Amino acid sequence: MTIQFYCPNCKALIAFNSKHIGKRARCLTCGQIFIIPSKDYDAAKKIERPTVIEKGEPVPGFYRAIFLDSWKIFFDPENITSLVFVAAVICFKFFLARVVCCYYISYVVIWGWLLGFYLNIIYETAFELDQLPKIYLGTSITFLWYIVKPFFVFFFTMAVMLLPFAIALAYFQNTGFNCRDIWQLEFGPLLVLQVLFILGLFFFPMAILTITVAKELAFLRPGYLFAPIIKALGPYLVTVFWLIAAGMLEMWVRQYGHVTFAANAGRLALNLATQVLAIIAMRSIGLFYRHYRCYLLW
Helix, strand or coil, X not given: CEEEEECCCCXXXXXXXXXXXXXXXXXXXXXXXXXXXXXXXXXXXXXXCCCCCCCCCCCCCHHHHHHHHHHHCCCCHHHHHHHHHHXXXXXXXHHCCCCCCCHHHHXXXXXXXXXXXXXXXXXXXXXXXXXXXXXXXXXXXXXXXXXXXXXXXXXXXXXXXXXXHHHHHHHHHHCCCCCCCCCCCCCCHHHHHHHHHHHXXXXXXXXXXXXXXXXXXXXXXXXXXXXXXXXXXXXXXXXXXXXXXXXXXXXXXXXXXXXXXXXXXXXXXXXXXXHHHHHHHHHHHHHHHHHHHHHCCC
């Protein structure tokens, strides 16, 4: 049985299976969090996002939530549809993306959808939705928006974090410095570039959390990024670790090739494992907000 009702914020028509009555959910149109009502067209209870962070203590249980509870989502029956869809997308990328005529378009569509899925995980985890986001492909126009918007959010955030690196790189190149291998061991301009690049990646989780949850570009200022990291450095390092692990594995894995069956099976398994790490990494970003938002300045 399906329950239909209107979003308490933007009035978009929403439908959920009746088994979700009383649970938290999110409107895909405006991002509003609400409680699913028990009857058709009943008013959904609006969950207000805190505009002022109350001074207090962090919520305990961050490490348990990441290292123990995060694995439960892969065995939750309510997440089967989302997990199967993610696996199907990865299998398509692995087997077919290279042979279809629109190779680059296929990769853009796949990664656009995956990045959108990651953003939804961050947002819903931050607001105590402990299931994986539901799968919505939308119509022709909204489908394109679901692909383009995540690309813009991720790459804009990364560009902002790496802006000091880009400025320094342009400056050194104007002085005649030739940067052929940025990761070779050398003091001077090369070391400065390495530090700025690493710092950009280090602050990326906090930046993507700010963009996803606060939705304010003005909050991407150094003071707003530094404060929670300094006060909760250990948990933040755990978050960075998961994101780096997922990123490094994604760069290392290979797609289907002219190798043995066992080798291709291993490659596919690593591609799927990358998504497991990515889901935990995005969940850890949302959990950082949930447990340490008392340290955030927004």
